[in-house]
Amino acid sequence: MTHAIEARGIxxxxxxxxxxxxxxxGIDFHADPGELVSFVGPSGCGKSTLFNxxxxxxxxxxxxxxxxxxxxxxxxxxxxxxxxxxxxxxPWRTILQNVVLGLEVRRVPRREARxxxxxxxxxxxxxxxxxxxxxxxxGGMRQRAALMRTMVMDPEVVLMDEAYKALDYPLKIELESxxxxxxxxxGKAVVFVTxxxxxxxxxxxxxxxxxxxxxxxxEEIRVDLGTDSLRIEERRLAPRFNxxxxxxxxxxxxxxxxxxRAA
Amino acid sequence: MxxxxxxxxxxxxxxxxxxxxxxxxxxxxxxLVVLQVATVVVLLGAWELGARAGTVNTFxxxxxxxVLAALxxxxxxxxxxxxxxxxxxxxxxxxxVGAVGGSVLGLALWYSRFVADxxxxxxxxxxxxxxxxxxxxxxxWFGTGLMSKIMIVGFSCVVVSLTSSYRGAQRADxxxxxxxxxxxxxxxxxxxxxxxxxxxxWIVSGLKLNVGFAVVGAIVGEYISSNAGVGHMILxxxxxxxxxxxxxxxxxxxxxxxxxxxxxxxLERALLSWERTTK
Numbered sequence: 001m002t003h004a005i006e007a008r009g010i011x012x013x014x015x016x017x018x019x020x021x022x023x024x025x026g027i028d029f030h031a032d033p034g035e036l037v038s039f040v041g042p043s044g045c046g047k048s049t050l051f052n053x054x055x056x057x058x059x060x061x062x063x064x065x066x067x068x069x070x071x072x073x074x075x076x077x078x079x080x081x082x083x084x085x086x087x088x089x090x091p092w093r094t095i096l097q098n099v100v101l102g103l104e105v106r107r108v109p110r111r112e113a114r115x116x117x118x119x120x121x122x123x124x125x126x127x128x129x130x131x132x133x134x135x136x137x138x139g140g141m142r143q144r145a146a147l148m149r150t151m152v153m154d155p156e157v158v159l160m161d162e163a164y165k166a167l168d169y170p171l172k173i174e175l176e177s178x179x180x181x182x183x184x185x186x187g188k189a190v191v192f193v194t195x196x197x198x199x200x201x202x203x204x205x206x207x208x209x210x211x212x213x214x215x216x217x218x219e220e221i222r223v224d225l226g227t228d229s230l231r232i233e234e235r236r237l238a239p240r241f242n243x244x245x246x247x248x249x250x251x252x253x254x255x256x257x258x259x260x261r262a263a
Numbered sequence: 264m265x266x267x268x269x270x271x272x273x274x275x276x277x278x279x280x281x282x283x284x285x286x287x288x289x290x291x292x293x294x295l296v297v298l299q300v301a302t303v304v305v306l307l308g309a310w311e312l313g314a315r316a317g318t319v320n321t322f323x324x325x326x327x328x329x330v331l332a333a334l335x336x337x338x339x340x341x342x343x344x345x346x347x348x349x350x351x352x353x354x355x356x357x358x359x360v361g362a363v364g365g366s367v368l369g370l371a372l373w374y375s376r377f378v379a380d381x382x383x384x385x386x387x388x389x390x391x392x393x394x395x396x397x398x399x400x401x402x403x404w405f406g407t408g409l410m411s412k413i414m415i416v417g418f419s420c421v422v423v424s425l426t427s428s429y430r431g432a433q434r435a436d437x438x439x440x441x442x443x444x445x446x447x448x449x450x451x452x453x454x455x456x457x458x459x460x461x462x463x464x465w466i467v468s469g470l471k472l473n474v475g476f477a478v479v480g481a482i483v484g485e486y487i488s489s490n491a492g493v494g495h496m497i498l499x500x501x502x503x504x505x506x507x508x509x510x511x512x513x514x515x516x517x518x519x520x521x522x523x524x525x526x527x528x529x530l531e532r533a534l535l536s537w538e539r540t541t542k
Contacts, residue, residue, distance in 0.1 A: 055441075057444065082445065092461075
């Protein structure tokens, strides 16, 4: 089976005055359709660098990125969409105009773009807010609109970098539950980058634990909370949650001194 | 799906508080207008009374009624219309060349960081030249007619507009540009959909500043050589020691600047309605 996205031995060095810094070393991972995979690690583990390499916006020093069985290293491809912590909505565009931005860039006819967007407004409960400006809706709605802007492009893989970090807790739980439902329904692969172990455990099918200096995968953990619920608060209360939480914590916490220095 | 947290969230403050503060704001505003009008009335009144009582030397300082009389004489002879038309034409065309042209150039510099860095010291050098210093040269090059005035007005606007629109273009969020790239956007699409609209507030603030600079440029040009225009009218008044005509000219200049500024504010409201709701 071809993976939705696959990284083969990715490494990244940055030139700095007086030498170079090794940010990532030999990262292998994959995510399959309908699967939610997380990267979790301390600050300085190169999460954002890895994220940018996956989006194709950054060239790795060595290694390859493959999307649906095709090498895409260092090139942005329509099969990959991403969402950041910043919603990046253009303040002068209405929510609808923001959602169809990517379709507009790809010169999808206006009517078709609006039809595709209209479906998403229903799915994401934003119907009635199409003509608002970003400044006129709440942070949670903005983050939803940002996800819609990605989803309307119908990517195979959705990358999310600390996407819900800025939201308050109940809202975060809500949007994560929606995300999980979206993954199961759409069969898209989602790669979630976070420093939050709880978020990684409740959301993911698999977790890659990273260590810092240089960023390396120390462990790959398959998560099975023993519940079919897609509600994050229920998954959080699953009896096996603590087991996974502890396991990841130990895996990350092997070098507390380094982590402290990096922060 | 439980989205209650969200759908009840539209940001709306409790109705009582804003109503009260709006009322207080309203009365504050009325007070301000009353004070401002009163100040003008008192000053003009004192000036007029002083002139009539002989305590104010009308040869040096004229009086409000004399200024008004000079203005209406100038209007009756048809000269006022010609002067205003001349100056407004110079300002409008010079503004188009300098402020609008400068804004376009500033945006265009976004395309090449290299060209922007290369031209930076030259732009700064040109910006350092006072319009008064270059005006005589402009007359030599472009003659004493409309063309030289357009050049002087354009010169006094161009650097401010260029700089502020370039700054605005530079402020585009790199993450936003990356997002556009991930959609497969061309540089042209990034420019028209992200960079240019994002720079608009800076462009408009450059244009607003330049209304004043443009009028200064036109008056300076007319001082140096002209046979019509508000600057010409002021020059005529001062060389004949007709202070009331000089002051009438000042009133006309103020009126022109106020009208143009008002127009710019309308333009700003139309173009940047999203910005007001953002703040």
